Every structure is written in C-alpha cells, then in structure tokens.
Amino acid sequence: MKIVLDAMGGDHGPKVTVKGAVDAVNQYGVNLILTGDKKTLDSELKKFQYPKEKIEIVHTSEIVENEDKPVAAIRKKKDSSMVVALNIVKDGRADAIISAGNTGALLAGGLFVLGRIEGIDRPALAPVIPNYKGASVLIDGGANTDIKARNYIEFGIMGSIYAEMVLGIKTPRVCLVNIGIEEGKGNESTKEAYKICKKAPFNFQGNVEARDIPSGYTDVILCDGFTGNVILKLTEGVAMMIFKVLKEELTKNPLRKLGALLIKSGLMGFKKRFDYTEYGGAPFLGVQGALVKAHGSSDAKAIMNAIRQAKTLVENQVVKKIEEEIKNLGADIVE
Amino acid sequence: MKIVLDAMGGDHGPKVTVKGAVDAVNQYGVNLILTGDKKTLDSELKKFQYPKEKIEIVHTSEIVENEDKPVAAIRKKKDSSMVVALNIVKDGRADAIISAGNTGALLAGGLFVLGRIEGIDRPALAPVIPNYKGASVLIDGGANTDIKARNYIEFGIMGSIYAEMVLGIKTPRVCLVNIGIEEGKGNESTKEAYKICKKAPFNFQGNVEARDIPSGYTDVILCDGFTGNVILKLTEGVAMMIFKVLKEELTKNPLRKLGALLIKSGLMGFKKRFDYTEYGGAPFLGVQGALVKAHGSSDAKAIMNAIRQAKTLVENQVVKKIEEEIKNLGADIVE
Numbered sequence: 001m002k003i004v005l006d007a008m009g010g011d012h013g014p015k016v017t018v019k020g021a022v023d024a025v026n027q028y029g030v031n032l033i034l035t036g037d038k039k040t041l042d043s044e045l046k047k048f049q050y051p052k053e054k055i056e057i058v059h060t061s062e063i064v065e066n067e068d069k070p071v072a073a074i075r076k077k078k079d080s081s082m083v084v085a086l087n088i089v090k091d092g093r094a095d096a097i098i099s100a101g102n103t104g105a106l107l108a109g110g111l112f113v114l115g116r117i118e119g120i121d122r123p124a125l126a127p128v129i130p131n132y133k134g135a136s137v138l139i140d141g142g143a144n145t146d147i148k149a150r151n152y153i154e155f156g157i158m159g160s161i162y163a164e165m166v167l168g169i170k171t172p173r174v175c176l177v178n179i180g181i182e183e184g185k186g187n188e189s190t191k192e193a194y195k196i197c198k199k200a201p202f203n204f205q206g207n208v209e210a211r212d213i214p215s216g217y218t219d220v221i222l223c224d225g226f227t228g229n230v231i232l233k234l235t236e237g238v239a240m241m242i243f244k245v246l247k248e249e250l251t252k253n254p255l256r257k258l259g260a261l262l263i264k265s266g267l268m269g270f271k272k273r274f275d276y277t278e279y280g281g282a283p284f285l286g287v288q289g290a291l292v293k294a295h296g297s298s299d300a301k302a303i304m305n306a307i308r309q310a311k312t313l314v315e316n317q318v319v320k321k322i323e324e325e326i327k328n329l330g331a332d333i334v335e
Numbered sequence: 336m337k338i339v340l341d342a343m344g345g346d347h348g349p350k351v352t353v354k355g356a357v358d359a360v361n362q363y364g365v366n367l368i369l370t371g372d373k374k375t376l377d378s379e380l381k382k383f384q385y386p387k388e389k390i391e392i393v394h395t396s397e398i399v400e401n402e403d404k405p406v407a408a409i410r411k412k413k414d415s416s417m418v419v420a421l422n423i424v425k426d427g428r429a430d431a432i433i434s435a436g437n438t439g440a441l442l443a444g445g446l447f448v449l450g451r452i453e454g455i456d457r458p459a460l461a462p463v464i465p466n467y468k469g470a471s472v473l474i475d476g477g478a479n480t481d482i483k484a485r486n487y488i489e490f491g492i493m494g495s496i497y498a499e500m501v502l503g504i505k506t507p508r509v510c511l512v513n514i515g516i517e518e519g520k521g522n523e524s525t526k527e528a529y530k531i532c533k534k535a536p537f538n539f540q541g542n543v544e545a546r547d548i549p550s551g552y553t554d555v556i557l558c559d560g561f562t563g564n565v566i567l568k569l570t571e572g573v574a575m576m577i578f579k580v581l582k583e584e585l586t587k588n589p590l591r592k593l594g595a596l597l598i599k600s601g602l603m604g605f606k607k608r609f610d611y612t613e614y615g616g617a618p619f620l621g622v623q624g625a626l627v628k629a630h631g632s633s634d635a636k637a638i639m640n641a642i643r644q645a646k647t648l649v650e651n652q653v654v655k656k657i658e659e660e661i662k663n664l665g666a667d668i669v670e
Binding site: 131132142145146177179190210213214215224225226227230232236237238239240241244245246250252255256258259260261262266267269270274 | 467480522525548550560562565567571576585587590593602
C-alpha cells in the first residue's frame with residue numbers, strides 16, 4: 001500500500017506534515033509519497049530517524065493557498081502539491097491521499113481529478129465526532145449545502161459503510177437530524193428525506209434531535225452539509241468554550257489549584273475524549289479513491305492519525321464497498 | 336402590571352408552576368393570574384406564604400397535552416389553561432403570558448389568538464443562550480423551518496431590540512449563521528439573506544461560523560428556525576454530556592474525590608454559567624403581546640425567571656418597539 005500526502009497543506013505546512021508522516025511510517029509501516037517543495041521537505045526529513053525507502057518525495061513548485069478559489073486553483077495550479085497528489089492517486093501510483101489544505105479546493109479536486117463513483121450524485125464529507133459512548137459518523141459534514149432527498153440515501157449508505165469500518169459497528173443506527181422525533185416534523189428537505197429513508201437499505205431509525213447527538217443516540221448522523229457543518233463546528237466550539245471556562249475556574253485561587261492538581265489525570269482523560277486529533281480527518285466519500293481531509297490546524301499527531309485512517313479506508317476497500325452497495329440500490333428508491 | 340401564567344403547562348405541572356409563581360410574587364412584586372384547575376391550584380398555593388391579593392385564579396377545565404396537534408388543540412380546547420390564558424392577554428386583562436406547555440400549540444395560539452404585529456410575516460422564538468462573555472439572543476430558535484430572505488430582516492430587527500432590552504447591549508452585533516465568514520458562502524437561503532441584511536436597519540456584521548457562537552462573537556445569532564433549533568439543542572446536549580463525563584472522571588477514586596471537593600465552588604460557578612433556568616424562557620416575538628415560552632422541563636426557578644423575563648418585556652415595551660421599527664422599514668429592503 002502507498003499513501004500520498006500533500007505535504008504543503010495545512011496551517012502549519014511541512015513542519016507538522018513531515019513529522020506526522022515520519023511518525024506514521026515508524027508506527028504503522030506505511031509507504032508514503034510526499035508532494036511539495038523538495039528542498040524544504042528534505043531539510044525537515046533530515047531531523048528524523050526512519051527507514052528511508054519508505055518515504056519518497058515528488059517535487060512540486062506551487063501551493064494551493066487557503067484564499068484561492070477552489071475550482072480555479074485545481075484548474076490552474078497544475079504543479080501544486082495538492083493537484084499532483086490527486087493525480088498520483090488517479091494514475092494508480094498511490095492508493096490514498098491526505099491533505100490538510102484548502103477544503104473547497106480538495107473537494108473540487110476530488111470531484112474533477114478522481115471523479116465520482118458511478119451512481120453517486122453527491123460525494124460527502126464524513127468526519128467522526130466524539131460522543132458519550134464513543135463516536136459517531138457525521139455525513140454530510142459540509143460538502144453539499146443544498147441537496148435533494150435522494151442524496152440522503154447516498155449519505156446513509158456511505159456513512160453506514162464507514163461507521164462499520166472505522167467504528168466497528170455492525171448495522172450502525174442511522175438517524176436523520178431533525179427538530180422533533182416524530183415523522184412529519186422538520187423543514188421541506190427533512191420531511192422528504194424521512195419518507196425516502198424508510199425504504200433505504202440501511203438501518204434507518206428515524207429522526208434524532210440535536211440534543212441527543214452528543215449522547216451517542218445514533219451511529220450515523222444524517223444531514224445536509226449546511227446542518228452538518230453547524231453540528232461539527234458548534235460541538236467543537238462549545239467544548240472549547242467549556243474547557244476555557246473550566247480552566248479559569250480551576251486556577252482562580254491556591255486551594256482550587258491544589259484541587260486541580262489532584263484531579264489532573266481525570267481532566268486529561270476527559271479532554272482526550274473530545275480531542276479531534278485522535279480521530280484523524282474526514283474522508284470525502286463517494287469519489288474514486290480514498291481521500292482524507294485533515295483539519296487545517298492539524299498538528300503532527302493529527303496528520304499521523306489521518307494517515308492511519310487512510311490506511312484503514314484502503315485496507316477495508318471502502319470505495320469498492322460503496323460502489324457495490326450503490327449498484328444494488330433499486331431505482332424505485334431514488335426516483 | 337398583570338401577568339398570566341398557564342399553570343397546568345410543563346412536564347411538572349402545578350407543582351412547579353405554583354411555586355415559581357409564588358416566588359416571583361414575593362421577589363418581584365408582580366400581580367399574577369393563574370389559569371388551571373382551581374382545586375389543584377388552591378391546594379398547591381396553600382403551601383406557601385405570599386400576599387393573597389397578588390395571585391388570582393381563573394378556573395379552566397381542559398389541558399393542552401404535549402401530544403396534541405397544535406392547531407387543533409387551540410381550536411378545540413377552548414377552556415384549556417393555555418387558550419384561556421391567551422384570551423386574557425388578548426382581552427387586555429393581562430399584559431403578558433407565560434406557558435411551559437406544548438410549544439407548537441403555544442406558538443399557534445400566539446398567531447391565532449393574539450395575532451401578528453402589522454408588517455411581521457413570521458413571528459420567531461428568541462431564546463437567550465450562554466456564551467463565554469455572557470449570553471446572546473438566538474433568533475429564530477425554532478418557530479419557522481422554511482423561510483424567505485425577508486424574514487431574516489424581521490428576525491434581525493426583533494433580535495436586536497430584545498438583545499438591547501434583556502442583555503443591555505447598545506446596537507448589538509447581528510451575525511448570520513453560515514458555513515464560512517465570506518459573503519457568497521452558504522446555501523441558497525443564507526446567500527440571499529446576506530445580501531438583504533447588508534441593507535437592514537440593524538448592526539449587521541456578516542456571517543458567523545457555528546464554532547464562534549459559544550465564544551460570544553455575536554450578540555444576535557441570526558438563522559432560520561431549523562438551524563436555530565439545532566444550535567439551541569446541540570449547545571445544551573454538548574454541555575450536558577461534558578458535565579456527565581466530568582462528573583464520572585472526578586469521582587473515579589478517593590484522590591480525585593478530594594480534589595473535586597477542593598474545586599467544588601469553582602465547578603458550581605462553572606455550571607451556573609450554562610444553566611438554562613437562569614435565563615427564563617424564550618419570548619415569541621412578533622405577536623401582539625408579550626408571550627414567553629418556558630422550557631417544558633422547567634423547575635420552579637425557571638418559571639420564576641420566565642415571569643421576571645415577561646415583566647422585562649412589558650416594562651421595556653418590546654412589542655411597541657417592534658411595531659415602530661417595522662413601520663419605519665423601507666419597502667425597498669423587503670422586496
């Protein structure tokens with residue numbers, strides 16, 4: 001197996017991508033290709049010990065910046081670390097790609113360079129988010145803001161396959177995010193979605209209210225990309241705010257500081273459960289290839305975990321499984 | 336000033352509504368009318384000390400249940416504690432109404448019994464949610480799932496007036512919930528809303544991503560009712576889940592228990608900042624009267640705070656201010 005990493009992507013660039021790559025090689029024994037400026041990558045790689053034959057560099061002269069317009073960037077920056085990495089997968093020289101770069105450009109690249117799986121109308125982002133019991137797959141995490149009812153079926157199928165692969169859940173529960181649990185609740189889009197999902201070939205369990213998402217009520221959180229983006233970012237925002245307030249309260253006076261010291265291991269375990277870097281990135285499911293979008297602010301650990309995640313996608317043949325499931329889908333459901 | 340309370344509404348009924356009413360009378364000196372079963376209310380009232388002339392009971396024989404269809408309940412249950420309370424406001428015998436009962440029915444009652452303010456197409460729920468700096472007003476909190484761009488203008492106007500009244504913020508910042516901060520981001524609805532909001536007579540500050548809502552980036556969180564419902568319930572759900580995990584971690588062994596004891600006051604202060612009962616209920620803005628929806632699971636403190644909130648709405652003439660602002664709105668903006 002070979003995985004290609006856009007080593008120039010992300011807010012911290014090669015400083016963290018290279019360390020993440022080396023750690024992944026040492027920990028998981030994967031073979032990597034790094035795309036990016038050869039001189040920069042060589043000088044970063046020199047800092048570490050690892051089996052040299054496991055990391056190859058493909059030099060590129062351009063970078064897709066966060067400010068770049070997605071589609072234009074993919075079309076014009078042919079020698080960027082991102083576009084070259086996508087082409088390496090397209091040409092079969094690697095099995096998976098990871099990038100922490102411009103999200104819009106990466107998704108556009110996934111669609112234009114790799115292409116859709118036949119039968120998939122809307123590929124979707126599927127981040128894993130922590131909950132009380134463990135974690136759930138959120139789909140769509142932000143790729144498609146305005147969708148048709150049939151897209152929910154695709155999302156449900158892809159989300160179920162992924163939840164089974166990465167979370168190890170047999171016949172995962174799939175619930176539609178809605179403003180009430182009864183059928184008939186919601187906006188036009190979710191009302192339609194509910195009707196069509198009842199006939200879908202996944203374990204549809206009706207609606208879930210946002211309040212019950214963090215408790216782990218559903219394994220697959222089904223929604224359009226606008227709602228998914230709100231869920232993903234709000235969960236992160238509320239958790240960050242609570243940690244901040246907690247830290248302030250616990251350092252207000254010497255007595256509390258002592259108390260905080262005694263519960264330190266508890267607080268660490270607590271924080272770890274909500275640490276996005278543990279979960280790697282979000283796969284872009286529905287394209288012809290294993291594509292993982294790592295968080296823009298990824299540190300080396302997040303990059304390493306995203307590489308592990310890409311490895312899992314390839315080993316479990318997620319792309320092939322999606323292809324098969326979609327092929328088996330009766331036309332009566334989606335029309 | 337006189338405020339009417341639907342004393343049969345809410346998950347806990349008269350047991351908490353009556354105590355909340357008595358506490359509000361003793362604390363704020365308000366005059367109350369309680370609608371509900373006279374015998375039940377009398378026997379609850381007997382348990383407390385309060386100036387008898389300040390609480391009047393209007394006997395009703397029916398109850399709107401949570402399972403009732405909203406519109407049908409309002410039409411058919413003419414002698415329910417909710418409908419009678421609404422009519423008391425409509426007839427001018429009270430200045431404000433509070434209910435913790437069936438949300439859909441209460442909103443339908445607001446529309447049909449009290450009626451809309453002229454110029455307001457869609458009255459909206461405006462709950463206050465805690466953030467790092469204090470609190471923000473969320474509008475629409477769940478009354479309208481599918482809306483037109485012009486409705487965002489109404490929400491922004493009403494939310495600004497309310498934020499100024501209840502949070503005491505001069506020219507509050509109003510931001511549109513979206514999936515990116517730049518203009519042009521979003522779904523069809525938010526893209527349209529952005530354009531129209533730029534011309535609106537409130538302090539529009541562009542988009543806010545869900546991640547920045549908990550930090551207090553905006554005073555008024557502007558969105559459709561579907562998104563608002565997700566934000567409201569997810570914020571609550573994430574906070575509840577985190578408190579639960581924290582509690583587990585802090586009671587795992589004797590050392591941690593000791594530590595937890597030392598930081599107890601800190602934890603209490605921490606928890607209080609996220610306590611919805613502190614904020615009362617959500618006003619339904621845009622109808623002809625001060626209407627406060629209290630949380631279904633309200634305890635006596637939440638009811639008391641909802642009464643205080645209704646008093647604030649009346650004292651600050653929020654209904655009249657909305658009427659005036661809407662009247663001044665240029666036709667060029669809303670068409």
